[in-house]
Amino acid sequence: MTVHQDSPMPLAPHSSSGSPMHPALTQSRAPYAEALAHAADRNSLFLSTPGHGGTRTGISAGQAEFFGEHTLSLDIPPLFDGIDLGVDTPKDEALQLAAEAWGARRTWFLTNGSSQGNRMAALAIGTLGSGVVAQRSAHSSFIDGIVLAGLKPGFVYPNVDEVNGIAHGVTPDALRHAIRNHPEPVTAVYLVTPSYFGAVADVEALAEAAHEAGAALIIDAAWGAHFGFHPDLPASPVTQGADIVIMSTHKLAGSLTQSALLHLGDTEFADRLEPALARAFMMTASTSENAHLMASIDLARRALMTSTEAITNSLENIRHIRAQIEATDRYHLLSGEFLGHADVVDIDPFRLPIDIAATGLDGHTVRKRLAEEFDIFPEMSTATTLVALIGIGKSPDIGRLIDALETLRLETADSATATSPAASLPPLPTAGRLAMTPREAYFADSELVTAAEAVGRVSVSSLAAYPPGIPNVLPGEEITADTVDFLQAVAASPSGHVRGAVDPGLETYRVVRN
Template structure:
């Protein structure tokens, strides 16, 4: 067995070698290394355009890699502690879908928290798998869903021993981690695969002071958004497999939906970013955690805001906390998070990751400067001074437990009719409604629409949340399952 060297970047090295060969291109893409599209080349730069190339023998092929892509994936697997790593160019959405479709065929059950990203429920629509939802814990003061309680997972396993897999969010958008080791051990005792949506957990693999990663606890598959905290280009991601999961079968599943024209810009960014994290990750993420802690402390000194962290840990639904996450509760100053989000962007030229009803999330990475953090803190202090108001009358929302009447696939493809949103209570939704980000459905296909859900949707719209999911782009009408005559 060859000992792999993490300071190599095989895809980047192959592209550099290819550029020096001065090959005349009579293949796609048609911009021909940028010469055919001068405006695009001026905008993106010649370096970028010359490596936007097609699969060919010297550069390997993502759908069946045997040389440089294969070597890059092997290096990533070693860096992440996995049996194999697949480079994904359709985002972590396609990695989550590949996990679910690998584990479950039509009609088979999968246990998952209801506060999953839409990509997991989309996978159920595509595959016909049946969700068994575990309602996450809830922190009523902060209005955020937490992780899954081990006892709730155990109950779901006992009630559905025929389930094929369990899906875990690690961490949630807010930085909350479930007890992955206990859940993984429990699932394996009952012959179930463990799939982990690690969209926000890339850094867990490269810093020993952060929460446990999926591969470190023996999970079977994990979808990792390298482009979030890992530094690669948007839409690039990695799917990890472990244990007895078949590499060949997973690649077949990936190739059902992933492009046959894998972008070398995205793949080389994964390769270079993996090299950087493998060599420097401990130092990088210690610095990020330090910046986040400094900013948390400064925000908490302002008063009114609550930047929360490890003090929330309870050994179960908040088993651990990602200290690189800067999540801030805003309701005590009388402003929903989405309003603080809008004010920061519109009046202070500060773009944070998202705002929801009660909280904001500022994504901190190694690319931030101390000056930027100070600017954020100063803006939040000024927003409190200028805009804070009485918090009475603010929507006190917490997690709404869904009533699932149909599987997502049944409802999505069922005969349907369009109704005005306000007249839809009592009917079964055949589509999603969600605020994006974070992209966690308020309503998913197959769930009964209630007045409580409609009030929450209206409140989100009134406060300026970006709503999405329905066929009606204005989110005024909703498709519901047609009732039999």
């Protein structure tokens, strides 16, 4: 684990006019959550949405019994006086505190997850131009954004560990090459760091490469919301020159599922991107944003900013967990090997990619059996690897996981169920040729064909093996035989799922009509 120097203190956030806002705010408060709690404590008569009215009467009794009446009373609708209606509201204060905490010029609370942030970013960069270079292991939600914005993508390919099915990051030289080879001027770049497996790319060098080409840099840091809050954690990409950064606070920072952030960096692109992002937010956000989600972001930010000792203890705990795994001699953490790759400069200690080949079973089978037989739920798996994550401040009994793996190993030893984990799935397929833009393909006249007939045809769908949700086929790309084999194998695996599939077994595909 790399030890980091303290990151410089972020600048105080500014309004679009350039003047500081709310100078008396303190990071020890959670103004939105506090205002929500104050409103919930009032004896109000709601003759408005939501229909449960914050009480347990009538058909809301089941809701109150399941969630608790206090949860209902906190379900305050938008445009509520004392919370988010007017100027310099508690919500405005919470947003400013978040911008200050992460070092951003401006921050948006997202209640549709990082997927909303990816679509926002795609729509916003459309104001700069249509040429974009995206990491080929981008999340499917950014591909959705490319379709929505009518962007013309080129791709930069991450380094891939073929044996373990792990995509890492990209190098600045690979990014420069992709920018030079794009058929039109590149005005934006979209990259992913940290990776699903915890590998961290060199954001400062990548920002320099993008900016020297005149392109804005978007970082999908969905897994890095906790970065920058302790000297032993990687720095936040917001402070490393990125222009737009998307983060899922729910992943490791403790907020509720589906809550996330989008940050605008204080860069040369900020003046142009800020109004574009504001419009994109209006297009992608619900007009009935969930108050619980926004309050949980506010509370998570406060915890990150005021819990240095707890984060220190959590890092010490994670060192013990990592050492406990390595001490087994049968299972080891692949993240120790990540720093040998040119595209990786650091790792996220809270993500544990465990080589479980010693069990004699493929990772997908192991993950399924852990859930069904041991009530243990890892984040994801590949053929050889199980990825566990530890939330900040949590101290799970990792011995329970090791014991379960040993039980599976002993059951499998010398039995007919033993397999070669690496052979359980075909290798990750190379993407097919981009025959038309994703938007053109998405809206093209289409037809349904069999898997055999789909080979060589242009897909109208985005098909992504889950997890991690990285598209294997994009709208506009030709479908290859290797891709068909891979997706069908994923669909047939114990915990496999392909987002965008017409049928569960990937027997048919929707393609552009000839």
